[in-house]
Amino acid sequence: MAAxxxxxxxxxxxxxxxxxxxxQEDPSPDKxxxxxxxxxxxxxxxxxxxxxRQTLLQxxxxxxxxxxxxxxLGFPEFTRAATELALGxxxxxxxxxxxxLFSTLLTSSLNGALGGVSSSHENDTMKKSQxxxxxxxxxxCIFQDVGFTEIQPYHYWDTVRLAVAIEGFLEVLExxxxxxxxxxxxxxxxxxxxxxxxxxxxVMGRKRLFxxxxxxxxxxxxxxxxxxxxxxxxxxxxxFELFCAQSFSKTFGLxxxxxxxxxxxxxxxxxxxxxxxxxxxxxxGMWATPASLGARVITTVLNNPALLNKWKQSxxxxxxxxxxxREKLKEKLRILGTPGFWDHLTAQSGTRSFTxxxxxxxxxxxxxxxxxxxxxxxxxxxxINSHNLDYVAQSINEAVSSTEGRAQGLSWAxxx
Amino acid sequence: MAAxxxxxxxxxxxxxxxxxxxxQEDPSPDKxxxxxxxxxxxxxxxxxxxxxRQTLLQxxxxxxxxxxxxxxLGFPEFTRAATELALGxxxxxxxxxxxxLFSTLLTSSLNGALGGVSSSHENDTMKKSQxxxxxxxxxxCIFQDVGFTEIQPYHYWDTVRLAVAIEGFLEVLExxxxxxxxxxxxxxxxxxxxxxxxxxxxVMGRKRLFxxxxxxxxxxxxxxxxxxxxxxxxxxxxxFELFCAQSFSKTFGLxxxxxxxxxxxxxxxxxxxxxxxxxxxxxxGMWATPASLGARVITTVLNNPALLNKWKQSxxxxxxxxxxxREKLKEKLRILGTPGFWDHLTAQSGTRSFTxxxxxxxxxxxxxxxxxxxxxxxxxxxxINSHNLDYVAQSINEAVSSTEGRAQGLSWAxxx
Numbered sequence: 001m002a003a004x005x006x007x008x009x010x011x012x013x014x015x016x017x018x019x020x021x022x023x024q025e026d027p028s029p030d031k032x033x034x035x036x037x038x039x040x041x042x043x044x045x046x047x048x049x050x051x052x053r054q055t056l057l058q059x060x061x062x063x064x065x066x067x068x069x070x071x072x073l074g075f076p077e078f079t080r081a082a083t084e085l086a087l088g089x090x091x092x093x094x095x096x097x098x099x100x101l102f103s104t105l106l107t108s109s110l111n112g113a114l115g116g117v118s119s120s121h122e123n124d125t126m127k128k129s130q131x132x133x134x135x136x137x138x139x140x141c142i143f144q145d146v147g148f149t150e151i152q153p154y155h156y157w158d159t160v161r162l163a164v165a166i167e168g169f170l171e172v173l174e175x176x177x178x179x180x181x182x183x184x185x186x187x188x189x190x191x192x193x194x195x196x197x198x199x200x201x202x203v204m205g206r207k208r209l210f211x212x213x214x215x216x217x218x219x220x221x222x223x224x225x226x227x228x229x230x231x232x233x234x235x236x237x238x239x240f241e242l243f244c245a246q247s248f249s250k251t252f253g254l255x256x257x258x259x260x261x262x263x264x265x266x267x268x269x270x271x272x273x274x275x276x277x278x279x280x281x282x283x284x285g286m287w288a289t290p291a292s293l294g295a296r297v298i299t300t301v302l303n304n305p306a307l308l309n310k311w312k313q314s315x316x317x318x319x320x321x322x323x324x325x326r327e328k329l330k331e332k333l334r335i336l337g338t339p340g341f342w343d344h345l346t347a348q349s350g351t352r353s354f355t356x357x358x359x360x361x362x363x364x365x366x367x368x369x370x371x372x373x374x375x376x377x378x379x380x381x382x383x384i385n386s387h388n389l390d391y392v393a394q395s396i397n398e399a400v401s402s403t404e405g406r407a408q409g410l411s412w413a414x415x416x
Numbered sequence: 417m418a419a420x421x422x423x424x425x426x427x428x429x430x431x432x433x434x435x436x437x438x439x440q441e442d443p444s445p446d447k448x449x450x451x452x453x454x455x456x457x458x459x460x461x462x463x464x465x466x467x468x469r470q471t472l473l474q475x476x477x478x479x480x481x482x483x484x485x486x487x488x489l490g491f492p493e494f495t496r497a498a499t500e501l502a503l504g505x506x507x508x509x510x511x512x513x514x515x516x517l518f519s520t521l522l523t524s525s526l527n528g529a530l531g532g533v534s535s536s537h538e539n540d541t542m543k544k545s546q547x548x549x550x551x552x553x554x555x556x557c558i559f560q561d562v563g564f565t566e567i568q569p570y571h572y573w574d575t576v577r578l579a580v581a582i583e584g585f586l587e588v589l590e591x592x593x594x595x596x597x598x599x600x601x602x603x604x605x606x607x608x609x610x611x612x613x614x615x616x617x618x619v620m621g622r623k624r625l626f627x628x629x630x631x632x633x634x635x636x637x638x639x640x641x642x643x644x645x646x647x648x649x650x651x652x653x654x655x656f657e658l659f660c661a662q663s664f665s666k667t668f669g670l671x672x673x674x675x676x677x678x679x680x681x682x683x684x685x686x687x688x689x690x691x692x693x694x695x696x697x698x699x700x701g702m703w704a705t706p707a708s709l710g711a712r713v714i715t716t717v718l719n720n721p722a723l724l725n726k727w728k729q730s731x732x733x734x735x736x737x738x739x740x741x742r743e744k745l746k747e748k749l750r751i752l753g754t755p756g757f758w759d760h761l762t763a764q765s766g767t768r769s770f771t772x773x774x775x776x777x778x779x780x781x782x783x784x785x786x787x788x789x790x791x792x793x794x795x796x797x798x799x800i801n802s803h804n805l806d807y808v809a810q811s812i813n814e815a816v817s818s819t820e821g822r823a824q825g826l827s828w829a830x831x832x
Contacts, residue, residue: 005683006595006626006657013693038484046484053481060476065469068454068462069671141701179422210422241422255485256708267421277429285557291707292672 023372031370032388034379038255039220039318039351042385047318048253051311055297070289072280073101074261078295081302082261086215086229086246093236093265100264100272100279139183139214152176156190159377162344162356166196173203180207185214188221188228189350197231201238211235213244219251221350223319225312241266248298250351251315257294322351322381329384332393338400353381361399369395439788447786448804450795454671455636455734455767458801463734464669467727471713486705488696489517490677494711497718498677502631502645502662509652509681516680516688516695555599555630568592572606575793578760578772580607582615589619596623601630604637604644605766613647617654627651629660635667637766639735641728657682664714666767667731673710738767738797745800748809754816769797777815785811 023033038046059065073079079101083094093099143151154172158165173182182204192200204211213232219225235242244263249255264279266272283289301307323346330345344356357365357377365371371392373379384392439449454462475481489495495517499510509515559567570588574581589598598620608616620627629648635641651658660679665671680695682688699705717723739762746761760772773781773793781787787808789795800808 005687006624007682007687007691010687010690010694012690013697045482048483052483053476053479057473057476060469060473063469066461067464067468067670067672141697145698145701208422254483256483256705258703258705258707266423271421271423271426274426274428275423278426281429281557282561285561286702287674289672289674291674291710293709294707 019372019374022366026370026372028370030391032372032383032392034371034373034383034392036380036383039250039253039322039382040380040385042387044385044387046253046255047382049251049311049314051301051307051314052252052254052297055300055307056293059293059296059300067292070292070295072283072289073276074290075292075295075299076101077303078259078299079261081299082246082248083263085225085302086218086232086244086261086263087236088226088229088233091233091236092239097269098266098272100266100276101261139185150177156192157354159354159356162341162354163347164191164196166192166199170199170203173200173207173209176207176209178207179210181210181212183212183214184231186216186350186352187213187231188215188218189348189352191348192231194230194234197234200231201235201240205238205240211240211242213242215244216247217250217351218246219312219315220319220322223316225315236265241271248294252298252301252311254294254297257297258291259294259298319349323349325381325384325389326353328389329393332389333397336393336397338393338397340400351381352378354378355396357396357399358403360403361396364399364403365395369398371395435788435790438782442786442788444786446807448788448799448808450787450789450799450808452796452799455666455669455738455798456796456801457798458803460801460803462669462671463798465667465727465730467717467723467730468668468670468713471716471723472709475709475712475716483708486708486711488699488705489692490706491708491711491715492517493719494675494715495677497715498662498664499679501641501718502634502648502660502677502679503652504642504645504649507649507652508655513685514682514688516682516692517677555601566593572608573770575770575772578757578770579763580612582608582612586615586619589616589623589625592623592625594623595626597626597628599628599630600647602632602766602768603629603647604631604634605764605768607764608647610646610650613650616647617651617656621654621656627656627658629658631660632663633666633767634662635728635731636735636738639732641731652681664710668714668717668727670710670713673713674707675710675714735765739765741797741800741805742769744805745809748805749813752809752813754809754813756816767797768794770794771812773812773815774819777812777819780815780819781811785814787811 019035020033023031041047083099083101087094087099140151140153152172154169156165156169157163158168176182187197203209213235215229215232218228221228232244242263242265244265246261246263248259248261252259262279264272264275266275301311326345326348330342333342340356342356345353348354355373355377357373359375359377362373362375362377365373369391435451436449439447457463499515499517503510503515556567556569568588570585572581572585573579574584592598603613619625629651631645631648634644637644648660658681660681662677662679664675664677668675678695680688680691682691717727742761742764746758749758756772758772761769764770771789771793773789775791775793778789778791778793781789785807
């Protein structure tokens with residue numbers, strides 16, 4: 001045997017999540033992490049929808065349960081129920097049979113979909129990617145992995161006004177190359193109004209931009225599943241071809257089962273047959289067939305009216321809890337007399353929030369307060385709980401008061 | 417909206433499994449499918465290890481069960497127990513801390529591993545692939561998907577002698593470019609003797625060929641877990657760097673949970689740190705973290721001595737059943753006076769068997785008997801059961817008797 005390793009030239013890549021690593025290595029007892037990917041409970045555990053436990057037990061007790069391979073594109077019952085949830089029962093695409101449904105592994109839904117289509121190497125219009133929020137490094141990785149070279153981040157949030165920057169967003173769309181893919185991540189949480197979405201759809205339709213919806217938390221922004229799906233349904237109603245990656249991790253609290261659904265809306269059924277063949281080929285090389293237990297749990301809940309109601313109720317309660325945390329934080333900052341305006345905390349909704357903190361203030365929080373959040377100032381709202389609320393508010397107050405630069409959240413009046 | 421689909425140029429790819437499709441479309445009530453990927457029971461259902469049901473119920477009943485994301489590389493308890501099963505507790509690589517363990521999604525274990533390493537684009541020696549059984553189209557797809565362009569199938573089975581073709585296999589290895597990857601699929605089922613494996617290891621070591629073991633059915637060839645792992649353990653003991661993709665689908669009958677483990681044995685621990693960083697990056701873009709319930713079931717069984725014993729006993733029983741099917745088929749063909757020799761059916765072991773049928777005979781079976789098997793004559797032994805055994809044997813007899821060409825299974829004496 002030769003003495004040198006065959007892996008001699010394999011380089012070390014940077015750590016995947018330096019923020020979490022830094023938090024975990026911090027020995028301070030006061031440390032707080034504000035970038036959880038899951039919705040945390042008061043006890044700092046991932047929230048699990050109570051219906052999940054009951055349903056899983058019921059499935060495991062079923063003597064007829066087998067463990068055969070699922071079809072390559074997953075349970076038809078699952079993908080159908082999931083899609084109805086996203087598009088609604090009366091969707092034009094459903095009625096016209098222009099839907100391809102595809103059980104996925106979350107992250108992989110993007111990867112698989114992009115790979116499936118771009119691997120044909122004949123659809124050059126799809127090779128350019130315009131899009132996605134700059135905070136989402138993982139999205140960039142996924143697009144890069146499947147060979148996209150032109151990837152542009154965009155912003156829909158005005159960091160000065162601390163509000164949706166619809167004009168800037170429309171400008172980005174106008175200047176994108178025709179037929180670019182636009183990743184619309186968490187449309188339910190962006191805070192765009194229906195009227196603003198209509199404007200976005202008009203520009204995208206005119207420039208033939210391809211919408212790739214990514215829906216991680218339907219129901220957790222407004223507490224209402226239909227309301228949170230408004231943007232997606234509007235695009236479908238307008239006749240767009242699109243992809244929609246749908247996740248159930250947050251809404252069921254089932255993070256460890258990787259249950260997702262990819263919805264492909266195409267112009268006609270003949271087109272879908274060709275897309276399906278590409279996706280199947282891609283899936284065969286990646287994971288062959290999806291895992292089943294998580295999808296079984298979700299299918300059971302979605303198809304049982306009593307369980308469905310219980311689940312919807314849990315979602316509403318979780319959405320209300322999230323809004324309450326936003327309100328409490330805003331109130332604490334008001335009482336502390338923190339410079340700036342903080343109405344944007346409650347003007348937004350959903351699991352993630354722009355705080356409006358500057359990167360220097362974020363650095364202050366990490367260095368002096370052992371509080372870890374993204375440099376953009378975005379936090380996971382559920383990472384704040386009754387145990388750390390006072391400390392977080394007090395620390396934000398200190399960060400804003402002590403760092404140089406403008407005060408937070410100039411009011412609209414000051415901006416005009 | 418423009419009228420033309422953006423997917424206008426996406427081509428239709430050929431169907432993924434034309435054999436299964438042809439079988440499913442065949443309206444004949446006599447039809448038999450002999451290429452199941454799973455181990456079938458007498459009732460034509462996928463065999464499930466009885467321990468699985470009990471363990472899954474126990475896990476679902478656990479009130480402390482949470483559903484948080486698993487670590488990117490999976491449960492440490494799972495990967496450790498799985499690796500001990502493959503390498504043994506006393507493995508040199510374990511003792512010397514030269515192992516990286518990595519919970520995977522089966523197919524993806526290959527894809528992830530190859531992607532992780534080849535994505536560095538600095539390890540050119542790894543970019544050439546030599547190997548894998550030609551019947552395994554899916555392996556070819558996986559290697560192609562991650563950018564391997566030189567892929568050569570090899571044979572270790574002599575279709576004339578109907579026995580292991582060790583000389584031919586060694587010649588292939590000798591003529592392979594140095595540092596090629598050699599996929600050693602299902603070594604437990606190839607029928608190579610320890611002495612032959614030693615010879616294979618010697619050639620591969622001299623030419624610095626990289627072994628990528630793929631172990632889908634440890635324990636199902638001989639009924640003994642240790643004996644079936646002999647080849648892998650020999651390579652590790654010889655100091656090879658290697659990858660080993662380990663699957664639990666067949667051995668637990670848990671096909672729908674996609675539980676796999678990738679074992680990376682490297683020269684030293686420092687090398688592993690670099691490989692781990694590449695694999696983590698790859699996983700983050702593909703499936704982020706693995707699904708958990710299947711891995712929890714297997715971990716529980718492997719770490720509980722009573723359950724472990726029950727599982728080992730089930731494996732032995734299944735292995736014995738497989739050997740019994742082989743013996744029955746051979747006996748039926750003998751009674752029918754089928755031309756040729758059929759000892760190779762019982763000289764092989766494990767879930768898959770070369771029948772020695774010629775492609776013309778395979779075509780005869782499909783066309784006239786509605787029996788579907790691979791063109792190479794390979795079958796899944798468990799696809800034969802008491803309901804179809806007589807029909808299959810009778811049909812093989814007719815195929816061999818009526819088609820032109822040489823009789824099957826020339827005896828060794830005739831060959832010399």
